[in-house]
Amino acid sequence: MNVQSAENLTEILKTFNESTVKLRQAYDALQLKFGALNRQLEDTNKELSRRIAELSEVKEYLNSILQSVTNGVIAINVKGEITAFNKAAERITGLDAESVIQRAFSEVFATDFGASFQRRSGQMEHGQRYTSRDLKVKGRHPFPVRESNSFTRDGRGEITGAVKVFEDLSELRELEEQARRQDRLAALGQMAATVAHEIRNPLGGIEGFASLLARDFDADDPRSKLVTKIQEGARSLNRVVTELLVFTRPMKLDFKTIELPMLVNETLGFLSSDIKAANIRLQKRLGKGELKVTGDAEQLKRVLLNIMLNAVQAMPNGGTLKVGCRQGSLSPAARKMLGHCRNGSWAEVSIRDSGPGIEESEIPRIFNPFYTTKEKGTGLGLSVAAKIVDAHRGQILASNSPRGGALFVVSLPLEG
Ligand SMILES: Nc1ncnc2c1ncn2[C@@H]1O[C@H](COP(=O)(O)OP(=O)(O)O)[C@@H](O)[C@H]1O
Ligand SMILES: [Mg+2]
Structure with a gap:
């Protein structure tokens, strides 16, 4: 090795040492910075989790509000798919939220989301206008609702979908129909009472003279058959008149405590020969417990x-007659309508x-006189x-049972 190269080597070693020191310093500095960054990241992470927790709390909160409002709420996205469906919407439509979420609105409902939504007119953007219309779930009867639709928007004002808020009007319509029915009945009642009164007197005469005549003829006299026909006719007319008067007179009720199952049994007793004659199978489910109501036994038997x-x-030509008695579960709508005995x-x-x-479209009419x-x-x-x-x-509800045949349900407030 010559002197020259030895010097070089020393130089190189020195530079190397210096570099190592610098490198270490840089490394230490880096580590310090890294530590700081790590702490910062940790803080950010904590903040993020806190925000997420907060957000999910807000979401829960909003959701619980959504679920507790009594109006139906349905939200859709821009593709028209259902994204929210609250409890009231479930109750009013009879659909499960689970079964409709993410499905197209048009696939579930036979009515569009709202004409104004389709046109995206300004009217809906404000969403304050309520309209009444019928909403129809596919394959079911339409039900009247009052609804208001509005667009939903993101932070930048872009439309993200729409929301429909609606209220079930069927109870209201039912009440209106009842009121109209009462009016019609009142008018008819007055007329019927007059007619019945006018008929009753001459009818009494006809019946009286016919029985006098009947006494004058021998049993085998062909004319006695004619007289019997007159008597039958007069009796049948009399029955109509009596029913009419029951219907039109203000009712005087004799209220007592009634064991309902017993009353049902007694009434069935009157019919036992008709039931047998028509070859009808009778199925009774009168329940074991007590079922007491306050009422007029004679009138309720008539019902x-x-x-x-x-x-x-x-x-x-025969069939099955099912008669049941039980503590009732009136539909919430009906209960609200009647306003008492809520529980x-x-x-x-x-x-x-x-x-x-019964012909479905005739059901509202069958109670008309x-x-x-x-x-x-x-x-x-x-x-x-x-x-x-x-x-x-x-109240009395008439319907057709899904398996065919008519179903009548009489609901009375329980005693106590
Ligand atoms: N169980 C039933 N099955 C089918 N139709 C019924 C039934 N009950 C009532 N209806 C319908 O309601 C109508 C009215 O009944 P109602 O007031 O008792 O009068 P009526 O028996 O004299 O015809 C009947 O004519 C019938 O069309
Ligand atoms: Mg009848």
Whole structure:
């Protein structure tokens, strides 16, 4: 090794040492910075988790508000898919939120989201205008609602979808219909009372003279048959007049405590020969517990008899008559409408037949006086029944059972 290269080596070593020191310093500095950054990151992380927790709290809070409002709320995104469906919407539409979320609104409902949404007109952007219309779930009956639609927007004002807030109007409509029915009944009642009165006197005469005549003829005299016909006719007319008067007179009720299952049984007793004659199978489910109501036993028997008689008449060639009695579970809508006995304390008698059922569109009319589809019907049975039940602050619901046949449910407030 020469001197020159030895010097070089020393130089190199020195530079190397210096570099090492610098490197270490740089490394230490870096580590310090890294530590600081790490701490900063940790802080950011903590802040982030706090924000996330806060956000989910806000979300929960908003959701619980959404779920507790009594109006139905449905939200859709820009693709028209349902993104929110609150409890009230479930109750009003009868659909499960789970089964409709993420499905297209147009796939679930037979009505569009709202004409103004389709057109994206300015009207909907404000969303304050309420409109009444029918909302229809596919494959079901439409139900009237009052609704308001508005767009939802993100922070930049871009439309992200729309929200529909709606209110069920079916109770209101039902009440309106009831009021109209009462008016019609009042007018009809007045007229009927006059007519009945006018008919009653001459009818009494006809009946009296016919029985005098009957005494004058021998039993085998062909004329005696004619007289019997006159008597039958007069009796049948008399029955109509009596029903009319029951229907039109203000009702005097003799309120007592009634064991409902016993009353049902007694009423069925009147019908046992008709039931046997028509080859009808009777299924009774009168329950074990007590079911007491306050009412007029005679009048309530008349109610049950009229309904059961219709059921028997609907099955001339046999069938099944199911009569049930139980503590009632009136629909929340019906309960609200009746306004009393809110806590489900209702007694319910159900009468189900296996006949042809009632034409769906005719159901609102069957309680009208003189509505009948029978050749010899008076059309008064159900109107009388409705009037009596009304006077007991109860209600009668008529429907068709899904398995065919008509179903009548009489609900009365339980005693106590
Ligand atoms: N169980 C039933 N099944 C089918 N239709 C019924 C039933 N009950 C009542 N209806 C319908 O309601 C109408 C009115 O009944 P109602 O007032 O008792 O009068 P009526 O029995 O004299 O016809 C009946 O004519 C019939 O069309
Ligand atoms: Mg009848």
